[in-house]
Amino acid sequence: MTEIFGIPIQAFAGQLLIGLQNGCFYAILSLGLAIIFGMLNIINFAHGALFMTGAFAAWYCTTSLGLSYWAALAVVPVVVGLFGILIERLLLQWLYKLDHLYGLLLTFGLALVIEGLFQHKFGSSGQSMSSPEALQGAVNLGFMFLPIYRGWVVGASIVLCIITWFMIERTRLGSYLRAGTENPRLVQSFGINVPLMITLTYGYGIALAAFAGVLAAPIIQVSPHMGANIIIVVFAVVVIGGMGSIMGSILTGLGLGLVEGLTKVFYPEASSTIVFVVMAIVLLIRPAGLFGKEK
Amino acid sequence: MKQFRPAVLAAALAGALVAAPALADVKLSDGVVRIGVLTDLSGLYADISGAGVVEAVKMAADDFMKENPGIKVEVISADHQNKADIASTKAREWIDTQKVDMLQDLVTSSVALAVVKVAAEKKRIAIVNGAATSRVSNEDCTPYSVHYTYDTIAMANGTGKYVVKNGGDSWYFLTADYAFGHSLEKDVSAVVTANGGKVVGSVRHPLNTSDFSSFLLQAQSSGAKIIGLANAGGDTINTIKAASEFGLLKSGKQKLAGLLMFITDVHALGLNATQGLYITSAFYWDLNDETRKWSARYFERMKREPSMVQAGNYSSTMHYLKAVKAAGTDDSDTVMKKMRETPVNDFFARNGVIRADGRMVHDMYLVQVKSPAESKKPWDYYNVVATIPGKDAYLPLEKSACPLVKK
Numbered sequence: 001m002t003e004i005f006g007i008p009i010q011a012f013a014g015q016l017l018i019g020l021q022n023g024c025f026y027a028i029l030s031l032g033l034a035i036i037f038g039m040l041n042i043i044n045f046a047h048g049a050l051f052m053t054g055a056f057a058a059w060y061c062t063t064s065l066g067l068s069y070w071a072a073l074a075v076v077p078v079v080v081g082l083f084g085i086l087i088e089r090l091l092l093q094w095l096y097k098l099d100h101l102y103g104l105l106l107t108f109g110l111a112l113v114i115e116g117l118f119q120h121k122f123g124s125s126g127q128s129m130s131s132p133e134a135l136q137g138a139v140n141l142g143f144m145f146l147p148i149y150r151g152w153v154v155g156a157s158i159v160l161c162i163i164t165w166f167m168i169e170r171t172r173l174g175s176y177l178r179a180g181t182e183n184p185r186l187v188q189s190f191g192i193n194v195p196l197m198i199t200l201t202y203g204y205g206i207a208l209a210a211f212a213g214v215l216a217a218p219i220i221q222v223s224p225h226m227g228a229n230i231i232i233v234v235f236a237v238v239v240i241g242g243m244g245s246i247m248g249s250i251l252t253g254l255g256l257g258l259v260e261g262l263t264k265v266f267y268p269e270a271s272s273t274i275v276f277v278v279m280a281i282v283l284l285i286r287p288a289g290l291f292g293k294e295k
Numbered sequence: 296m297k298q299f300r301p302a303v304l305a306a307a308l309a310g311a312l313v314a315a316p317a318l319a320d321v322k323l324s325d326g327v328v329r330i331g332v333l334t335d336l337s338g339l340y341a342d343i344s345g346a347g348v349v350e351a352v353k354m355a356a357d358d359f360m361k362e363n364p365g366i367k368v369e370v371i372s373a374d375h376q377n378k379a380d381i382a383s384t385k386a387r388e389w390i391d392t393q394k395v396d397m398l399q400d401l402v403t404s405s406v407a408l409a410v411v412k413v414a415a416e417k418k419r420i421a422i423v424n425g426a427a428t429s430r431v432s433n434e435d436c437t438p439y440s441v442h443y444t445y446d447t448i449a450m451a452n453g454t455g456k457y458v459v460k461n462g463g464d465s466w467y468f469l470t471a472d473y474a475f476g477h478s479l480e481k482d483v484s485a486v487v488t489a490n491g492g493k494v495v496g497s498v499r500h501p502l503n504t505s506d507f508s509s510f511l512l513q514a515q516s517s518g519a520k521i522i523g524l525a526n527a528g529g530d531t532i533n534t535i536k537a538a539s540e541f542g543l544l545k546s547g548k549q550k551l552a553g554l555l556m557f558i559t560d561v562h563a564l565g566l567n568a569t570q571g572l573y574i575t576s577a578f579y580w581d582l583n584d585e586t587r588k589w590s591a592r593y594f595e596r597m598k599r600e601p602s603m604v605q606a607g608n609y610s611s612t613m614h615y616l617k618a619v620k621a622a623g624t625d626d627s628d629t630v631m632k633k634m635r636e637t638p639v640n641d642f643f644a645r646n647g648v649i650r651a652d653g654r655m656v657h658d659m660y661l662v663q664v665k666s667p668a669e670s671k672k673p674w675d676y677y678n679v680v681a682t683i684p685g686k687d688a689y690l691p692l693e694k695s696a697c698p699l700v701k702k
Contacts, residue, residue, distance in 0.1 A: 011516050018509045116337070124341035125532060125563035131540075138542050144512065147540050219540065220505045221532045221563065225339060229505050264500075264509040269472050272501035 007265060010143030015265050016258060017141075021150050023257015024157035025212055025230065030237040030249040031161055032208035035168070038244035039181050039201040042092055042103035048231025049111035050206050054080050054213025055222045056118060059129045069132035069218075076214050077207040084206025088199050111227070118224040126223025153215050160211065161250045168246055177201065236279045242292020252290060320623045324394065327367040328625050330356065330612060331395040333382050333410060334425065335402050336374035339503060339529035342559040344402035344425040347605040350596050352399055355612035363620060371395070377402075379409035386413045396625045397422065397615055400608055404428035404475035411440040418627050422615065424607045427527070427555055428478040429690065432654035436697035439627055441634065443655045444607030445577045447475070449688040450554050451482040453575025453661050457681070458521055458552050459490040466552075467519035468497035469510050469534060471526035479525040479554055495519045504530060507537040515541075520549060527555045532563055539568045557602045561664055561676050570666040575688075577659055578603035578643055579677050585642040600674040610643035611655070647685070652697035656685040 003009065029051060036044045054076050061072040087110065095102045130136075131149040138145040168174040180187045180194045188194045220226055237256055241248030256275055263274040270277075282290060332352050334344045349372045356368040371393065375382035382401070389395040390413075398414055401407040402425025414421035415437035423431050424444045431442040466487050470476040476499070484494045496517050498510050511534070514522045522543075524531050531553055538544060538551055553560075556574045580590035580600045589609070593601045601609075618633035619625050639647030639655065647657035662677035670676060692700060 008516070011512065014512050015509055018506070018512065022506055119337060119341065123559075123563075124337075124339055124345065125529070125559050128536065128563060128565050128568065130567075145542060147542070149540070150508075219536075221529065221536055223339075223529060225503070225529065226505060229503050261509055265513065268498050268500055268510065272504070 012265075014144035015261050017144065017146065018150075019258040019261020019264075020254060021154050021257070022260060023254040024154050025216060025253075026234055026237050026257055027161055027250045027253030028157050028208055028212040028215075029230065029234040030241065030253045031164060031246065032205040032212075033234060033238050034241070034244055034246055034249040035164070035208075036202055036205040037238070038246070039177060040088075040092070040103075040198055041096065041100060041181075042107065042202075043100055044205065045104055045108040045231070046087070046110040046114065047107075047206075047209050047234065048227030048229075049114040050080060050084065050227070051209040051213045051216070051230065052118065052222075052224060052227035053083070053114060054210030055129075055217040055226060056122070056127070056213075057210065058214040058217040059127050059222045062129060063127075069214075073211070073214050077210040080210035080213075081203040081207030085199055085203040087206075088202040092202065093195070093199075111231075115224050115228060122224065124223060124225065126221040126226070129217045129222055131218035149218060153219070156215065157212075160208070164208070165246050165250065233275050236275045240275075240279050240282045240289055242289025245289065245291040245293075248289060248291025321366055321620060321625075322623060323366070323619075323625045324396070327369050328397075328616065328619055329369045329371065329393065329395045330397050330399055330615075331386070331389045331393070332370060332372040332399045332608075333375050333385060333406070334372065334400040335377050336372075338377045340377065340402045340425065340527070342563070343528060343557045343602050344400055344604050344608075347593075347597050347599070347601060348400045348402075348425065348608045351593065351601065351605045351609040352612045354593065354596065355609045355616065359613060359616040363616075366616075366620060368616060375403070375406055377406065379403075379405040382406040383409040383413045386410045387417070390414075390417045390419050395419065396627070399612060400425045400604070402426055402604065404430075404478065405473055407431055408435050408474060411435065411437050415439045420615065420627050420631060422611045424611060425604045426475065428475050429482055430474070430478060432650075432652045433690070433696040436652045436695075436699055438699060439631060440653045441611065441649055441655055442653050443611040444604055445575075445659070446654070446689070447479040447482045447555075448690045449577075449659050449683075450479060450575050451486040452688050453659055453683055454552055454554055454573050455483040455486040455523075456490055457573060457661055458550075459487050459492040463521040463550060463552070464492035465519045466492060466494045466521045466523050467514045467517040468494070468523045468525050469507070469514060470497050470499045471530055472499040472501055475527065476525045480523075483523055483525065483554055497525075500526070500530070502530065505533055507534040508541060510534075511537055511541055511543060515543060515549065521552050522549055523552045523554055524556075525554050527557075528560070531556055532560055535564055535568055535572075557604070558600060558674070558676060559602050562599075562674065566665060566667040566670055566676065569664045572664045573680070574662050574664065574677070575659055575683070576603050576662055576677070577657070578606040579660060579662060579679065580606075581675065581677070582660070582679065589642045606643050610639065610641050613641065614639050650692050650695075651700050652692065652695040653699075654689055654692075654695070656689050658685050659683040659688040 057076045058072045061067040135149040135152050138147045184194045237253050241252035263271045332349050334348050335341050353370050356370050373385050398421040401410050401423045404426045407423045407426035411421045420439050422441045427447050429446040429448045468480045470480045553572050561569050618630050622629045622633040635649045644657035649655045661681040663680050
């Protein structure tokens with residue numbers, strides 16, 4: 001059998017695929033963070049908690065409300081997104097004029113409160129949710145058994161990332177949005193409602209997090225800690241990609257998923273730190289991140 | 296109303312007479328026995344230990360004070376966040392400023408190892424219930440520490456031995472990369488090889504990993520018959536979840552062995568994902584009338600059945616308080632002596648003995664998780680396969696690496 005670095009090529013391919021699939025979660029989450037940072041200048045620490053909220057909402061919809069997985073996938077991002085809009089209107093909008101640090105502290109506090117509430121209500125072991133029947137089972141790819149659900153996660157996330165990128169970079173609405181962040185006053189004088197755009201952007205960023213939460217729910221245990229575990233890595237992804245860069249966060253998310261996947265094979269002990277090692281190196285060489293623009 | 300007065304007075308006098316000896320006999324350093332529960336109230340072990348442990352210790356204190364109104368017991372608690380530095384700082388602060396007499400639970404092995412050292416230095420009793428590492432009663436034993444509910448050796452002798460003897464003779468480990476995981480892997484490996492099996496490899500994953508599929512693929516390609524999970528809590532849960540997703544168990548070629556699983560993990564995963572797993576446990580709520588009776592009281596307070604750690608916390612707190620009463624003091628040396636002399640006999644343990652190395656030796660149970668069809672009601676999860684006598688479950692005293700054991 002052919003080998004790469006002492007590992008059979010089939011096992012190697014399998015590991016890459018798993019890495020890619022984890023990278024998809026990083027990509028969707030860091031995409032949301034990048035949009036929010038780009039448009040609102042807020043470092044949204046509550047992102048992980050809202051990802052977790054999305055997963056819990058999916059679990060609740062499918063077990064208690066009797067909705068199907070697909071219905072949950074449509075409903076949950078909207079509901080959690082509306083919750084995000086509420087947060088923006090009630091709390092965040094007062095902080096835009098202040099230093100980044102205030103937004104960071106506020107959202108960090110929010111994350112702790114949300115996680116604490118879920119822990120109090122549901123305990124730390126969390127809840128188990130199974131994947132929808134249509135996506136159960138696995139296909140034999142020759143080098144590994146790929147659970148169909150994981151294939152769906154990869155497909156759905158990449159499509160969503162491309163749609164989001166297209167909306168922001170290639171449509172008229174997106175151009176208003178980008179102009180609004182450059183010079184809100186000027187754009188407003190053209191009759192465009194900038195505050196509304198900003199609110200909707202935050203809502204969309206949160207909806208992305210909730211969507212990732214629903215996707216993740218059948219794969220990892222739905223527990224109050226799932227957001228806290230992943231969010232630090234996602235922040236590193238955003239920093240490596242370049243704060244606020246849309247394409248940067250997508251590509252970096254997928255890329256780091258692969259890097260992490262390979263680390264799990266060659267030096268598993270370091271798999272939780274490798275992302276930060278990469279971050280340190282990137283910051284030393286390119287302080288603005290791989291895709292960021294120096295200001 | 297007047298005519299009742301003498302009766303009331305007499306009752307009060309009688310009460311005072313009964314209570315008086317207790318007051319006069321027990322000399323407490325500051326008039327109260329203070330128990331500090333250091334546990335994980337917010338992290339991945341919060342369901343195994345956590346608020347349930349605090350409640351169990353309070354239950355023991357309440358029950359004890361009801362019988363001994365003359366002795367005041369106070370329970371305080373703190374969240375150590377699974378961090379050894381936070382835990383040992385808190386322990387020091389409690390002992391120095393709050394006059395805590397005994398430290399309880401100490402879930403997470405790294406925490407337990409750090410805190411028993413602080414307690415020994417300050418001559419305070421530390422009872423380890425939540426943590427698993429066998430080092431607590433071996434290399435790292437102290438004259439003031441007790442390892443009560445279970446340890447990694449008992450897990451190895453339970454699940455490990457049983458699985459090897461039933462044909463699972465080649466093993467691959469998924470090991471949590473910290474003190475506990477290393478201990479468990481080492482102890483189970485020893486049992487596997489001693490019983491004619493072999494260990495073909497292992498992979499060490501960081502604590503709090505959410506996706507285990509990569510590690511499971513490595514385990515799968517090793518070809519080992521048994522994938523031993525030397526991890527706990529949320530990590531075990533996510534491993535089993537990924538294993539069932541990747542169809543690892545359906546093929547029948549490989550089996551999982553959860554080396555440290557709690558009833559709360561089974562509850563969180565559901566019987567579909569866990570049926571058929573062998574688990575070694577120090578306690579199961581549905582063992583006999585006594586366990587059912589105590590667990591019903593616990594259930595009333597917590598709305599869930601107790602884990603073995605929570606039951607162990609009650610039992611060990613009660614054992615400690617009874618020793619304080621019998622010794623007539625809360626002086627650590629005297630109480631430790633009393634705790635060692637007195638066998639533990641309650642709903643949790645029969646003829647349990649605390650040895651010189653601090654190990655509390657008691658019977659363990661090998662249980663198998665029921666299928667959804669077998670389970671009649673919520674929390675009806677286990678079939679007891681075998682009772683493992685304490686002497687077979689734990690490391691024999693003469694093999695203990697504890698320097699306090701006279702050889």
